[in-house]
Amino acid sequence: MSELHGLSAVELLVAQDRGEASAAEIVQAHMARIAATDERIGALLQVLADAARSRADAIDRRRAAGEPVGSLAGVPLALKDILCTRGVTTTAGSKILKDYQPPYDATVVERLADADAVPVGKANLDEFAMGSSCENSAFWPTRNPWDLGRVPGGSSGGSAAAVAAGQAPLAIGTDTGGSIRQPAAMCGVVGVKPTYGRVSRYGLIAFASSLDQVGSFARNVTDAALLLEAIAGSDPRDATSVHAPAEGMRAELDDGVAGLTVGVVGEFLEGEGLAPSVRDACRRAVDRYAALGADVVDVSLPHAPYGLPAYYLINPSEASSNLARYDGVRYGLRVDAPTTEAMMAATRDAGFGAEAKRRIMIGTFALSAGYFEAYYAQAQRVRTLIARDFEAAFADCDVLVGPTAPTTAFPLGDKTADPLAMYYNDIYAVPASLAGTPAMSLPVGTDDDGLPIGLQLMGPLLGEATMLRAARALEADLGLEAAPSGVGPLEAEGRT
């Protein structure tokens, strides 16, 4: 048997059922893995060692007593540090919330506790989830386990890196414009952004409210679906959560793709900035779908090229509004000054990083009287056109595919001086975000440097089950499911 930290969530559940491993042993193994790797990767802002151990002990006791346990009992998990955890520091990657301890748990955190999952750490991220490289974290940049000189992607870079490095088989991320899918692609793991509204956002520190969605990371599709089932479902505290059954994410997993229509998005695969290695890997994946019996057709999302500019108006606009509350009055950082206004200004100046300030300024401008119509309202109209493109495409297709990101992981510092180059990472991810449709990234190979490449799969609204089914079929065919975990420079750390 592999080391415990190399097992999938499903394998860990089976091992416990069979009495081959206890939750305590599983947590201990992952703590050891974190200790061995995280000094170099920096995936976790905070390791929850004591809480994880006591939770594992409680699960073991219940299991021993024959009491029922949850669907993720004893499975370690990393939580992006933008989900509120009661009494446990939650920073959103920002200095302005450096010591903030929420007075409540996010709904997702409660549901994970109900499922008996064991959070082992709070994962690093770009400040307030603004970024595509994890370099905007106010604390430190996370490094890609495949190449420590490269970024893990972002903003959920810590979550993706933790899963890739074997620190936890599962992680929670959030995706506003690719923040789960792009780091999943760059770290060679599975990352799923469900339909907007599938998962409660109560307790997710808001960034761009009409786009934010919580989702899952795992090293295989089945685990990702399992985690999604545990956290999905309507929530009376989130009026935007959808009333749709949470179960059934795994219902079609092993049904194969024969009879499915897979649409290949021309605007994505023919994109100008697309790295040839990524394009080739995606084309090979498409060929496999045809070989597996799917109908492969070309589709167009004609307004998708307008997605990025529309996204970068909507996103900063909503961010500027959501970040208004960080003023030093009630919680978080306070920089004292003679008047209330001066205190607020000094606090916000000291507390926010450059990217947050950039988006606050752009967003405040775009929402101001006289510009609202030309910017935010216009961008929302573009968004409607993109959503209609998806509707039209899904009239003929069950799932759409294309690249997740234009390139594989890039070196640290490569794009920090050029915000537009950084934003360009999101070009293939934002259309699904704007449409609210589910989308995911699946590892489909590596480039010449051995860096992972992700294929993006997109489903219709609430169509996660079919999207996951198509992903699972390709995953099984490629036989890559166990490969990405802890490979690269960490191979020497003892993973077999």
Next chain:
Amino acid sequence: MSTAAVEAGDVSGTDYEAVIGLEVHVELATASKMFCGCSTDFGAPPNTRVCPVCLGQPGTLPVVNRAAVESAMRLGLALGCDISASQFHRKHYFYPDMPKNYQISQYDVPICAGGALEVPAGQDGNAPVRVGITRVHMEEDTGKSLHVGGTGRIHGADESLVDYNRAGIPLLEIVSEPDLATPEQARAYLAELRAVVLALGVSDAKLEEGSMRCDANISVNRPGQPPGTRCEIKNLNSLRSLGRALRYEIDRQIQLREAGQAVVQQTRHWDEAGGIDRLAATLPELPAAARQRLVAAGVPAEAAGVVVAAHATGVLDDALAAGAGPGEAAKWLANDVTGALGERGLELGEAPLTGAHLAELLAMVDEGVLSTKLARQVLEGVLDGQGSPREIAAAHGLEQISDTDELEAVVEQVIAENADAAAKVAEGNDKAIGALVGGVMKATGGQANPQVVNQLLRERLQQA
């Protein structure tokens, strides 16, 4: 020209008519807040009716209160509005009593639009009027700031405290068309709207307690001319305030126009107590009143005049309160104190003399501890900051000698040295006693109590 416009000209007695519209806020009487489950109880201890949602904690989300929406719809129906699907917006401004630094309100898609309220003829003699209702929309209230210490106002307070119990209480804003032409009509409209709200039971609508609040928009124009520039008036927390503020504002705008000046569009804050009244209450007692009061208290008129002119009323009042007699105290202040201060080039306020000092000094004279002459010396010490009269007298050994045993020896010695004078006194020549008293005073360095000395001399010489 409408009936209302003619009436405006009549009522204000000018060639102008007024155009008035009201924005009324009503706090809904729901059990819980607009977007969370917190209680709306009034009067709870600060920050005890709060939760992560209404405190704007990171990650929280609003969930609209069904009862609040239904209250808005019921009021809309009562006002004949169209009710439709509506939208919330965020109204941004940075203020500490607003937890999210935006207020969730409604903007371009309110829940109720386009109604009217029939306002009956009122006791003021105003004609009935139909007032259009532009819209009724929902929003959340803010918390309350409390400025403590220092000046107690937002600028200059030592601390600002915020109570978020009110943050998130549901509000309805009812915006009227500018269909009102007189302050009386505006009052009648507000009274009728309040009656509707009370009849529906959606709010207790207390203007004085702030559960119903009113802002007014008002402009004036000559009949037949387009409406003038409007001003908004806030803080109208009674029907009386509404009427007075509108009357004042109509007059102000007419005066500006008559003077050829422009009305500037602005938001104005009605101060019912009135800035002048409040300042008037801060005036001190003026000289005439002070003189009158002092004379009535027994101070001679002339001394009272000097004391008041020397700005010494406070010191005198304190001295009287400490038991000094009004005549003596005033006389000392008017003469000795004023004179000694003049020598020093000081005003009374600059010297360390208090009313208590003066009372103590006079008491020492009364008790015979100090002669008038010694008392003047002690006063000098007080004015030089050496301490209280008793401290100074003790420190300098200035207490009068009234002890007969001590004085008798001196008296015997002086009589022996002035046998002629003593003989004259003994013979009944009373004037001669002065020389003997003077001798005793000289021998005691002026500390002998002259009355005691006098008595001792007479007893000694006239019994012989």
